[in-house]
Each structure stands twice: as C-alpha cells, then as structure tokens.
Amino acid sequence: xxxxxxxxxxxxxxxxxxxxxxxxxxxxxxxxxxxxxxxxxxxxxxxxxxxxxxxxxxxxxxxxxxxxxxxxxxxxxxxxxxxxxxxxxxxxxxxxxxxxxxxxxxxxxxxxxxxxxxxxxxxxxxxxxxxxxxxxxxxxxxxxxxxxxxxxxxxxxxxxxxxxxxxxxxxxxxxxxxxxxxxxxxxxxxxxxxxxxxxxxxxxxxxxxxxxxxxxxxxxxxxxxxxxxxxxxxxxxxxxxxxxxxxxxxxxxxxxxxxxxxxxxxxxxxxxxxxxxxxxxxxxxxxxxxxxxxxxxxxxxxxxxxxxxxxxxxxxxxxxxxxxxxxxxxxxxxxxxxxxxxxxxxxxxxxxxxxxxxxxxxxxxxxxxxxxxxxxxxxxxxxxxxxxxxxxx
Numbered sequence: 001x002x003x004x005x006x007x008x009x010x011x012x013x014x015x016x017x018x019x020x021x022x023x024x025x026x027x028x029x030x031x032x033x034x035x036x037x038x039x040x041x042x043x044x045x046x047x048x049x050x051x052x053x054x055x056x057x058x059x060x061x062x063x064x065x066x067x068x069x070x071x072x073x074x075x076x077x078x079x080x081x082x083x084x085x086x087x088x089x090x091x092x093x094x095x096x097x098x099x100x101x102x103x104x105x106x107x108x109x110x111x112x113x114x115x116x117x118x119x120x121x122x123x124x125x126x127x128x129x130x131x132x133x134x135x136x137x138x139x140x141x142x143x144x145x146x147x148x149x150x151x152x153x154x155x156x157x158x159x160x161x162x163x164x165x166x167x168x169x170x171x172x173x174x175x176x177x178x179x180x181x182x183x184x185x186x187x188x189x190x191x192x193x194x195x196x197x198x199x200x201x202x203x204x205x206x207x208x209x210x211x212x213x214x215x216x217x218x219x220x221x222x223x224x225x226x227x228x229x230x231x232x233x234x235x236x237x238x239x240x241x242x243x244x245x246x247x248x249x250x251x252x253x254x255x256x257x258x259x260x261x262x263x264x265x266x267x268x269x270x271x272x273x274x275x276x277x278x279x280x281x282x283x284x285x286x287x288x289x290x291x292x293x294x295x296x297x298x299x300x301x302x303x304x305x306x307x308x309x310x311x312x313x314x315x316x317x318x319x320x321x322x323x324x325x326x327x328x329x330x331x332x333x334x335x336x337x338x339x340x341x342x343x344x345x346x347x348x349x350x351x352x353x354x355x356x357x358x359x360x361x362x363x364x365x366x367x368x369x370x371x372x373x374x375x376x377x378x379x380x381x382x383x384x385x386x387x388x389x390x391x392x393x
Contacts, residue, residue, distance in 0.1 A: 012115050012122030016320075019375075023323050024125065028107050031127050031150045031319065035105035038146050040129050043104050045087035047080060053090050054079045056305045061275055062086070065112045080111045085314060086302065088130040093306035102132040107319065117291035120321065128296070128316035132303070135311035137247060140280050140298060141254060147294050147315040148259055151284065154317075155326030156293065160263045161284045163252060164270035165244040166277045166297070168217070168234070172241075175210030186214065191271045195219060213237065217268040226266040227252070247280060276302055282315075286325055293321060334377030335360050336389055349380065349387040 009015070016024060032042060048069070055063050065082040081087060088104050096102060107127035115122055129146055131139050144161075151159055169190065173183060182201065189197035198218045205211030216233045220226050227249055234241045252264050270281060272295060281297030296315030303310030335358035338350050353359050360374050371379060371392060380387050 010122075012112075014121055014123070020323065023328070024319055027154055027323055027326075027328065028125065028127060028319050030153050031317070032105060032107055034150055034153050035129050035146065038103070038129075038142075038149075040103040040105035040131075040146075043088065043091055043106050044108065045081065045084055045091065045106060047109075048078050049081065049087065049090075051077045051079045053306075054081060054086055056086060056090070056302065065114065065116075067111055067113055082110050082112050083316070084108065084110060084126055084128060085130060085299070085316065088128075088314070089132075089299075089302045089310075089312060090306060092130070092132045092310060092312075093303060093308040097308070098133075100133055103129065104132070105129045120291060120318070124321070125319040126316050127319050128314055130312060130314035132310050132312045134313075135300065137250065139311075140313050141251060143296060143313050143315055144251070144255065144282055145258065147282075147284070147296065147317070148262060150317060151294060151322070153328075154322040155328040156286055156322065158261055158263075159284050159286055159293070160265060161255070161282055162221075162265045162267040162270055163248055164267050164281050165248055165279060166271075166281055167244050167279060168230075168241055168268060169214070169271060171238060171244075172210040172214045172217075175237075176205070176214070178211070186211075187271065190214070190218060190269045193218065193269045208236075221265065221267045221269070223263075223265055224252070226268075230266065230268055244279075251280065280313075289321070289325055291321070293317065293325060333357075335375050337371035337374065337376040337379040337392070338362065339380065340364050340366065343382075343387075346380065346382075346387050353389070 036042060050071075051066075051068065054066060062083055066079040068077055068079050070076075071078050084106050088106060091104065092098075092102050105128065107125065109123055110126045112122045112124070127150075129143065131143055148159075151157075173186065178186065186198065186201055189201060195218055198215050202211040202215040205215065213233055217230060220229050220233065227245065231245055234245065248266065252266075255262065255264060270283065272281065272283060272292075276299050277297045278300045279298035282295065283292040284294040286293055294315055294317045296313070298311070298313040300311045303312055336353060338346065338359050338361045340362040350359050350361065360371070360376055362369075368374070377392055378389050379392055381390055
C-alpha cells in the first residue's frame with residue numbers, strides 16, 4: 001500500500017466539501033422546517049441499532065443493504081442503519097407510545113452496502129416524514145402533498161409521480177397460488193418490468209386467472225388511460241381490487257387539482273418496498289435521473305411487528321441528490337472581510353455584524369490577501385475614525 005492509498009475513501013463514499021456542504025445543510029434545514037410547519041416533530045435516531053429492530057417487518061431487501069457489526073459490550077449483532085423508516089416506527093411503538101396521531105420527521109446519513117443506483121453513492125443523506133395512527137386516505141394525501149412541498153423547497157417544481165397499489169399485486173399473486181420458486185421468479189420479472197419473462201412464466205395461465213391478469217397488467221403504464229385499462233383487466237376480479245383502483249383514481253384526481261404542474265402516471269409493476277408496504281405507494285422522478293428523488297407509501301404491517309398495531313404512511317428523500325438536481329436560488333450574500341488590525345472598536349463592530357452576517361477575519365500570518373477568494377464581497381474599512389462596511393473594490 002502506498003502512502004497515497006492510505007487516504008483513499010471506499011467506492012461510493014465521499015467527502016462533502018464547500019460550497020456543496022453548505023448547500024446540503026441549507027436544504028436539510030429548510031426541508032425539516034417545512035415538515036415541522038406541517039406539525040411533524042423532529043427525531044434523531046441512532047446511527048446503529050441491534051439487527052432485530054432494524055429489520056423488523058422490512059423484509060430481505062433491507063437486510064442485504066445493511067452493514068453488520070458485533071457489539072463489543074454484549075456480543076450481539078448490530079447494524080448501521082440503511083433506512084430510517086423502521087427506526088421511526090420503533091420510536092412510535094416503544095419510545096413514545098402515544099395514542100392517536102403521531103407525526104415524526106428526521107434527516108441524517110444512512111449507509112448502504114451497495115449503491116441503489118449507478119448515479120448514487122453509498123452514504124445518502126435521508127430525510128423523511130412518517131405519520132402514525134391514521135388509516136385514512138386523507139393521511140396518504142397529506143404525506144404525498146408534504147413530499148411535493150419538500151421537492152418545491154428543493155427547487156424541483158416540475159416532476160413526474162407514479163402511483164401504484166401493493167394490494168393489487170398481492171391479491172393476484174395469492175389468487176394464482178404459485179409455488180415459492182415461481183412466485184419469486186414472477187416477482188423478479190415484474191420488478192424489472194420484463195414482459196418476455198412474464199410471458200414465459202405466465203403464458204399458460206387461463207384467461208381471467210390471477211396469473212393471466214398479472215401478465216396483462218405488466219404491459220400497462222401511463223396516465224389516466226392506464227388506470228382505465230387496468231380497470232378493464234381487473235373487471236370482476238374482486239371488490240378489494242376495485243377499491244384499490246378507486247383509491248388510486250381519487251388520489252390522482254386530488255393531486256391533479258392541487259398540483260397541476262406534477263405529471264401523474266400509474267405503474268402496476270411498481271413493487272419497491274413490497275416486503276413491507278401494504279397499500280398506496282408512490283415514487284417521484286425528474287428527467288435525466290433514473291432513480292426516484294422521493295418515494296413512500298403505506299406500511300401498516302410494521303406496527304404489528306413491533307408489537308403495537310398502528311397504521312402508518314410516510315416518504316423519504318435523498319437530500320444530497322436533491323441539491324444536485326434542484327435549482328435553489330442562493331439565499332446567502334457574500335461574506336464581509338475584516339482586517340487583522342488590533343482595535344477594540346473593530347472587535348465590537350465584528351461581534352455586532354456576526355449576529356446576522358458572515359465575517360471572515362484576517363490573521364496576522366495570513367498569506368492569502370484576496371478576500372474574494374474567501375467568498376467575501378464586502379470589507380470593513382476605517383473612515384473618519386469609524387469602521388464601516390463597503391463593497392470590495
């Protein structure tokens with residue numbers, strides 16, 4: 001190993017340097033402020049937990065994304081969080097234990113064993129909100145609306161949102177009655193939207209069966225016309241499927257009314273988070289970025305897995321990705337350059353300015369005398385015995 005190799009970071013892990021670090025922190029604060037204005041209370045879950053609570057109700061996917069280590073105090077296995085949603089569910093179920101509605105928000109680093117997408121790293125900065133205690137459609141709409149507001153704060157105003165409903169796939173795959181291997185193969189093909197594989201797997205299923213309907217649904221995606229086509233494919237299947245389609249229609253109608261700038265679509269192969277989602281799910285995209293910039297949905301099952309049955313819905317965002325994709329105007333003006341001169345009056349002026357402004361003080365041995373390179377656009381100068389701020393020449 002060479003000397004330079006010692007300081008290399010692992011693949012997918014990066015230092016975040018100025019000015020990007022400041023932009024990320026600014027957006028994190030603004031998103032959390034937005035969530036708190038909607039009544040969501042901030043929580044800061046720990047970076048590591050015992051595996052049992054990290055994986056409760058989440059399925060195999062999250063386990064594969066989690067780094068594991070041994071607690072030197074107890075010998076038990078712990079994990080570095082790969083998703084903060086299970087932590088919020090644990091806090092609601094066991095730490096807070098409130099009855100009625102609980103709204104929580106959070107923001108912090110998570111760690112993935114592998115990047116979720118070729119354009120992302122392994123240390124996203126996840127922000128999100130979770131709403132516990134309401135099974136109503138109004139709760140789903142509140143969470144989706146808040147996510148869209150957060151994307152607006154990030155400078156993403158024109159986005160595309162795909163809506164789906166996990167119970168549609170769940171009902172059809174249960175009706176089909178496949179063995180475990182076939183069901184796994186169908187799930188994998190659906191998740192990858194591989195129509196040829198689904199044709200090979202489901203081509204012999206009789207018309208009107210769960211398998212045949214799944215094969216037809218795999219070809220359906222798009223706007224309102226896709227929902228109409230899905231209604232035709234699922235006609236007469238069950239009242240539960242009719243209810244799921246009706247909910248998708250109502251939610252889409254209300255979102256189109258309140259957020260006309262957001263294009264809406266339906267993707268009946270959307271199985272992201274299928275292992276723990278139980279109802280309406282959604283994912284938001286921007287052109288040119290293959291991964292979702294925001295995603296979420298209903299996950300009522302996790303509460304019962306934690307020993308306290310609670311309906312729940314929420315969303316999560318990657319703050320790092322939003323900064324690179326958004327077009328947020330800069331809210332901070334340049335800094336003020338102050339000389340290194342020893343002067344009690346200057347000290348007082350600097351202290352007063354730092355209540356609202358950024359002041360960069362020169363040091364006696366400072367060799368860089370170009371204030372503009374330090375982000376300064378003004379300077380403190382002494383005129384008529386008083387220190388005043390004026391623009392840099």
